Amino acid sequence: MRQLPIEGQLPFYLSKSIGGMILLEKLNKTYPGVQPLHVLKDIDLSISQGEYVAIMGASGSGKSTLLNVLGILDDYDTGRYLLDGKLIAGLSEKKAAIYRNKMIGFVFQSFNLISFKNAMENVALPLFYKGVSRKKRNQLALEYLEKVGLRDWWHHYPNELSGGQKQRIAIARALISQPRIILADEPTGALDSRTTDEVIQLLSQVNAEGITTIVVTHERSVAEQTKRIIHLKDGYIESDNINIPSLTACSK
Amino acid sequence: MFDIDKWQEIWITIGRNKLRSLLTAFGVFWGILMLTLLLGVSNGLSNGMKSSIQGIATNSCFFFSGTTSEPYAGFKKGRRWDIRLSDIDLIRSQVEGVRDVAPVVFGGRGTDNVMYGDKLGSFNVRGNGPELVRIEEQNMLYGRYINEIDISQKRKVCVIGKNVFSAFFKEGTNPCGLLIRCNGQYYRIVGVTKGVSNNISLGGRSDDMVVLPITTMQQLYNQGDVIHFFGVRAHDHYDIAKLEENIKDILKSRHQISPTDPQAVVSINIGEMFKTFMYLFLGISILTWIVGVGTLLAGAIGVSNIMLVSVRERTKEIGIRRALGAKPSNIISQIMTESLVLTALAGFVGFTLGVGILALIDQIIANAPADSDIFLQQLMIDFKVGISAAAILLFFGLLAGLLPAMRAMQIKPIEALSEE
Ligand SMILES: Nc1ncnc2c1ncn2[C@@H]1O[C@H](COP(=O)(O)OP(=O)(O)OP(=O)(O)O)[C@@H](O)[C@H]1O
Numbered sequence: 001m002r003q004l005p006i007e008g009q010l011p012f013y014l015s016k017s018i019g020g021m022i023l024l025e026k027l028n029k030t031y032p033g034v035q036p037l038h039v040l041k042d043i044d045l046s047i048s049q050g051e052y053v054a055i056m057g058a059s060g061s062g063k064s065t066l067l068n069v070l071g072i073l074d075d076y077d078t079g080r081y082l083l084d085g086k087l088i089a090g091l092s093e094k095k096a097a098i099y100r101n102k103m104i105g106f107v108f109q110s111f112n113l114i115s116f117k118n119a120m121e122n123v124a125l126p127l128f129y130k131g132v133s134r135k136k137r138n139q140l141a142l143e144y145l146e147k148v149g150l151r152d153w154w155h156h157y158p159n160e161l162s163g164g165q166k167q168r169i170a171i172a173r174a175l176i177s178q179p180r181i182i183l184a185d186e187p188t189g190a191l192d193s194r195t196t197d198e199v200i201q202l203l204s205q206v207n208a209e210g211i212t213t214i215v216v217t218h219e220r221s222v223a224e225q226t227k228r229i230i231h232l233k234d235g236y237i238e239s240d241n242i243n244i245p246s247l248t249a250c251s252k
Numbered sequence: 253m254f255d256i257d258k259w260q261e262i263w264i265t266i267g268r269n270k271l272r273s274l275l276t277a278f279g280v281f282w283g284i285l286m287l288t289l290l291l292g293v294s295n296g297l298s299n300g301m302k303s304s305i306q307g308i309a310t311n312s313c314f315f316f317s318g319t320t321s322e323p324y325a326g327f328k329k330g331r332r333w334d335i336r337l338s339d340i341d342l343i344r345s346q347v348e349g350v351r352d353v354a355p356v357v358f359g360g361r362g363t364d365n366v367m368y369g370d371k372l373g374s375f376n377v378r379g380n381g382p383e384l385v386r387i388e389e390q391n392m393l394y395g396r397y398i399n400e401i402d403i404s405q406k407r408k409v410c411v412i413g414k415n416v417f418s419a420f421f422k423e424g425t426n427p428c429g430l431l432i433r434c435n436g437q438y439y440r441i442v443g444v445t446k447g448v449s450n451n452i453s454l455g456g457r458s459d460d461m462v463v464l465p466i467t468t469m470q471q472l473y474n475q476g477d478v479i480h481f482f483g484v485r486a487h488d489h490y491d492i493a494k495l496e497e498n499i500k501d502i503l504k505s506r507h508q509i510s511p512t513d514p515q516a517v518v519s520i521n522i523g524e525m526f527k528t529f530m531y532l533f534l535g536i537s538i539l540t541w542i543v544g545v546g547t548l549l550a551g552a553i554g555v556s557n558i559m560l561v562s563v564r565e566r567t568k569e570i571g572i573r574r575a576l577g578a579k580p581s582n583i584i585s586q587i588m589t590e591s592l593v594l595t596a597l598a599g600f601v602g603f604t605l606g607v608g609i610l611a612l613i614d615q616i617i618a619n620a621p622a623d624s625d626i627f628l629q630q631l632m633i634d635f636k637v638g639i640s641a642a643a644i645l646l647f648f649g650l651l652a653g654l655l656p657a658m659r660a661m662q663i664k665p666i667e668a669l670s671e672e
């Protein structure tokens with residue numbers, strides 16, 4: 001396990017000053033409704049290229065909301081969000097789709113594979129929207145399946161696969177468009193401990209290749225594998241710490 | 253974007269719920285089938301009508317003498333009067349717009365009034381001039397029609413209709429020059445006719461008739477120059493209704509009939525009748541389109557409805573696609589194409605089946621005996637109509653996809669993904 005600081009990868013307190021991959025400034029989000037719910041409160045956050053971050057917090061603290069804002073799946077009310085230096089605000093659906101396709105890979109708790117497509121077709125789907133030819137797509141999909149150790153399973157449909165396998169396929173799908181960021185919302189929430197290890201190992205490997213990786217999780221053991229742990233509480237950032245495995249190991 | 257994957261996707265989604273797709277497609281299939289059949293039948297009706305008036309000059313009018321219904325110039329009402337040959341001559345030479353005038357004199361029809369050798373038959377006998385064929389066209393099976401010389405020399409010749417011919421002669425024999433006995437007199441046959449129109453005729457079917465020169469007929473019946481009826485054909489583009497009025501006025505003034513008498517001169521205006529029929533067919537055709545397109549619209553609404561359901565069911569899938577980078581336009585085009593493919597496919601099947609059924613009916617009609625009174629003919633959809641039906645179909649397909657596509661576009665990925 002590498003330890004910080006890693007070359008070319010600044011710790012969070014430095015990265016903010018020079019502008020990171022992700023930069024949030026006084027970001028607020030309220031869900032409107034009969035009783036408007038202020039979910040994200042004055043969030044200041046900077047994440048550099050290649051960081052490996054865990055977001056933790058109690059249920060309802062706003063983790064998923066934050067992740068959705070980061071993934072341009074949802075918008076925010078006030079403040080600023082810069083993604084790779086570009087201001088993300090008031091984007092058209094089309095622009096948002098292009099950014100998502102180019103920059104971001106999603107991994108969901110419930111896998112969200114398309115049931116009537118086999119593993120290869122599922123993995124290839126983001127490239128379809130990139131306009132990559134069918135042959136090339138499928139070939140690349142097989143390569144990424146290989147990467148997650150499921151090449152032999154390419155013709156299987158989601159209902160013929162285990163949870164861990166499905167999540168690995170989802171990761172392959174998230175990776176195939178070579179995004180700059182992987183956003184994973186409780187990727188191991190539906191998995192047992194053994195498959196959780198598999199999936200987390202895979203995510204660590206992804207991060208090791210330089211892709212910024214942000215994982216929302218409830219599980220301490222999952223967060224331990226990352227290099228920075230952010231705690232949310234009622235929409236605030238409660239704490240934001242570098243995770244030094246040796247230290248946490250000692251403190252146990 | 254003609255990516256094979258897009259088509260594959262569409263096939264998969266259509267195939268995923270086969271029964272539903274089938275039921276959806278059935279509405280459109282039924283609509284286009286009905287439209288095709290209705291159009292074909294209305295076409296067939298109009299073709300049948302056209303063929304039955306074929307050979308009859310449409311801008312023509314026929315006149316009879318009736319009884320007066322108003323007293324005038326010292327005459328009481330209820331008087332009978334006769335059309336005279338001199339009226340014909342005057343109309344022929346003096347009235348504007350007249351192309352042909354054809355006077356006709358009826359002869360009698362008695363039991364076994366016609367005889368050849370030892371064969372007997374009952375047929376109408378009529379005196380015509382040579383002009384009649386220019387109003388009621390005849391095909392000559394043998395020989396010639398009555399000519400001017402027959403008229404001026406009051407020759408004892410005749411032209412027989414094809415049914416008269418087949419009553420007395422074997423098929424293939426040329427009867428010209430042979431003598432036939434008709435109402436006690438012998439006439440030399442100079443021709444055999446077959447009416448071009450087989451449904452409409454004036455004063456009896458020419459096929460069942462022995463036609464004498466009109467002058468011969470008048471002499472024989474000792475009727476002086478009385479004419480029983482006459483036909484007038486107007487020059488092309490001349491208003492036949494106006495001509496009809498002019499001729500009526502002339503006849504009235506020449507025969508001391510009140511100018512306002514509505515009954516004394518009887519006329520049948522083929523042009524007006526023809527127009528009425530044309531309007532009728534126009535009406536049928538418009539109705540057909542309304543009913544057909546209405547049915548089709550109902551089918552398209554069905555497609556739209558089902559697509560809406562399908563979009564709702566696929567909310568999550570659409571959300572996933574959006575998260576993976578599908579633009580709204582990708583989603584719209586997917587839904588639209590799906591609806592279009594479904595509609596076009598169903599429409600194509602319906603159209604093909606419709607044309608097939610029409611062809612079958614046509615075949616049956618064509619195999620029926622030629623003389624049977626079938627009013628339907630050539631139940632075909634012409635190419636232009638087919639193209640417009642296809643255009644309407646595609647338009648409806650797009651229309652049907654529009655609402656579901658809009659709905660799909662409005663799906664927010666975030667909401668779709670959080671859906672259970
Ligand atoms: N679309 C929405 N409309 C209104 N309120 C919402 C919506 N989505 C989430 N919320 C509310 O916002 C708060 C934060 O939700 P969020 O999903 O971000 O929590 P979370 O930290 O991910 O929780 P969990 O650990 O249970 O997934 C919750 O109280 C939730 O009820």
Ligand SMILES: [Mg+2]
Binds near residue numbers: 063064065185
């Ligand atoms: Mg959550």
